[in-house]
Amino acid sequence: HRNTPKTPNKPAPSSAFPTRLTSQETANQLPAKTKVWTLGTHQTINGNGDTGTGYQMYYTGVDWAVSDRLQFGVTTQVYDDPPYENVLGKGPNLTFASLAGSAKYQLKKNDKFAMSLMGAVEQFYSSNAWLFQVSPPGYEGERATSKIVGSIQVPMTFQTSKSLQLHLTPGIFFFPDTVKTADAYGTFVNLGFGASWKPGDRLTLSANGNLPIGPGGNATRPDDGSTTKRFVWSLGAEVAVTPRFAVTAYASNAWGVTPTTSVLAFQPEGQRLVLGANLKYVFDRAGRYAGTFREGPLVKPSDRDKAFRVEGLTLSSASTIPVDAVRVTAGATSGSSRHLGVTYGLASNLQLDLYFDRYSEGGLEGRFGGGTELKGGIGLKLQLMDHVQGDPISASLRVLGYRDFRALRKADKSTEGFGVGTLGVELPLLFQFSEKTAFYAVPKLAANGAERRYGIGIGANYNWTKNWQAIAEVTPVFIKGGDRDLTWALGLRYFNPNKRLGGDLFVSNSIGFQGLGAMVADEGLNFGFKLHWLTPGF
Incomplete structure (x- = not known):
């Protein structure tokens, strides 16, 4: 017995060029009325002075497109480990969490070029005074902090060939300059650049980098807790397993995954390799996409x-x-x-x-x-x-x-x-x-x-x-x-x-x-x- 699958009305979203690289936004947009759920984690190879499984960031989020030009996103992430290296001689356990909302609007698009405007606001919670500083000078007693951070970015994507895109993403990132006398990241301009290459319909390879220009920074010096600047990079490979599901594996030195924290170096200074993977799932209650890449009718199970x-x-x-x-x-x-x-x-x-x-x-x-x-x-x-x-x-x-x-x-x-x-x-x-x-x-x-x-x-x-x-x-x-x-x-x-x-x-x-x-x-x-x-x- 055989069942003929519904013919898809649209190309598979999992096979399209990415709307964002591992730590960089692109000018690509989701198709109208598309909702995508992401679930993932990344971690160091091992921990601070031990042989454990490493220090992990867990995250999940949903992006949905109101139209072909406008999409919204909500992302949350959790980190519950010590820093990879001690800061100010101490390495306490840190519970860090954030909830971010974002909106991206495509300003221009043609066969060769696309440009979008993206804004994000994020509730940034840390169980310590500021990230990994346990007791900064003049700040004793209270522990947890909660701050609003955000970013404005202008992603630009250049279609150089059918299989290759180049991406340039200037942006401004807003963090506090200080928190209870402890140094924080401050406000800084960042320049993101990257490329995505599709050697086949179901495989996308990507590479990107983030260069913080200042005046603030995106990393913390372990010796004195001051803010510094570090180049943040990522390499990724995404495989479309079905028209509605894709798996991405990546290597990086980035810490967060939200639009604002993805340019931060893995704490404290981004000197360690981070390995990660995430899953992307496309909701499709309307049946617009095929359930499998298999061609021809499917056999009915006994x-x-x-x-x-x-x-x-x-x-x-x-x-x-x-x-x-x-x-x-x-x-x-x-x-x-x-x-x-x-x-x-x-x-x-x-x-x-x-x-x-x-x-x-x-x-x-x-x-x-x-x-x-x-x-x-x-x-x-x-x-x-x-x-x-x-x-x-x-x-x-x-x-x-x-x-x-x-x-x-x-x-x-x-x-x-x-x-x-x-x-x-x-x-x-x-x-x-x-x-x-x-x-x-x-x-x-x-x-x-x-x-x-x-x-x-x-x-x-x-x-x-x-x-x-x-x-x-x-x-x-x-x-x-x-x-x-x-x-x-x-x-x-x-x-x-x-x-x-x-x-x-x-x-x-x-x-x-x-x-x-x-x-x-x-x-x-x-x-x-x-x-x-x-x-x-x-």
């Missing part, structure tokens, strides 16, 4: 294929749920672990996971990942190959991050941080040998601070009668430092694709249901269950 849209007992599935579908999963074990997850189909081959987990009491003993505290997290899974559509196997990439809700880290009395965070990366692979038998492998990684766990999950799924499956999973785990662990699960699953309901009964030795929790063995056996419910359209 009931057996639909069964793999539900995750395994402790291993991730290689399939994703359809666009706009919702899946809810809840589970518990005799070892006191709990799980609640909600999954939404963002686009063809892309799903968003929101979940809450509590690990059982054995195994971690409060060390790795914050122990048994309740955790909340977000994950994204991108299906790279689909055996239903003729690929030899199904394969996906899943990234998930979660934080312990209790703030364990108190590096400075002024802040308790946002708790302990863990990052997980998985590559689920599915091999469908027959209508009844499938095997899957899931290479995976969990990282928290200096801790690392590497695993290779192996599983089998046997459809022994209608709607009933037998599932077996085992994961050898290799721990940084030479130790090893082993987790496993055995169970039965009932899943009715017509009623979109299912349930699992299983026994396992893991302390949790997914991610890190599925990579740590408990002190004993746990008996558990999971329930699955999906919306129409599944």
Whole structure:
């Protein structure tokens, strides 16, 4: 059976030239009535004097175009780590956050040139007096500050060929000169310049730089806390995975991502390499764009294929749920672990996971990942190959991050941080040998601070009668430092694709249901269950 996808009315937004480079605005605009959501993070390779996962900036934002010439944006970012280098001899934990609003209007556009005017206003919050200055002269007692900052920029884009654009972006950036006698960035003129090159319809390579001219600056001297100027650069590669979804990887020495803070050097002085990635998703309720770049009609999945849209007992599935579908999963074990997850189909081959987990009491003993505290997290899974559509196997990439809700880290009395965070990366692979038998492998990684766990999950799924499956999973785990662990699960699953309901009964030795929790063995056996419910359209 085959379904013919809706013919798109417009070119894919994910394949267009970028409206902004990693740390520079361009004169390109979003098409009218287009909304784009961005989610990303960047970080140093490691931390200040330790071997942790580095210091991270997390960010998200939405841009929407009222017309082909006018667009608005809202972006928020959070940093909750010490500075990479001590400032004034101290390196306290800093909780930094900001919320920025922006507007960009295209003044001129033709085949060779475009020019826009952009303004941004931002609420800039720091848990310390000013950025990383813990106790500047004459300022004792109060800690947090909140200031309004902003910028005005005039991006210009030159179309030199069908595949190459050059960008020039002069601008004025407004920060306080001082905060409670501590030096701040002040007001300064900045000159941004860059290029974006499209060697193919689905790949964009970019490079850009920012040169602060003054009189203020965009960096902080570690020795005396004074403001200075540093060249800020970025290199990026964006891949359009679907017409509505793109992934960008980049290297830089920039700190922020908002229109005003993206020209600031990674604190304090921009001397360290920063690696980052973000995801861009185009909302398309009107169905203006195709859901996939695949040509021709799509194969309709069988009931057996639909069964793999539900995750395994402790291993991730290689399939994703359809666009706009919702899946809810809840589970518990005799070892006191709990799980609640909600999954939404963002686009063809892309799903968003929101979940809450509590690990059982054995195994971690409060060390790795914050122990048994309740955790909340977000994950994204991108299906790279689909055996239903003729690929030899199904394969996906899943990234998930979660934080312990209790703030364990108190590096400075002024802040308790946002708790302990863990990052997980998985590559689920599915091999469908027959209508009844499938095997899957899931290479995976969990990282928290200096801790690392590497695993290779192996599983089998046997459809022994209608709607009933037998599932077996085992994961050898290799721990940084030479130790090893082993987790496993055995169970039965009932899943009715017509009623979109299912349930699992299983026994396992893991302390949790997914991610890190599925990579740590408990002190004993746990008996558990999971329930699955999906919306129409599944």
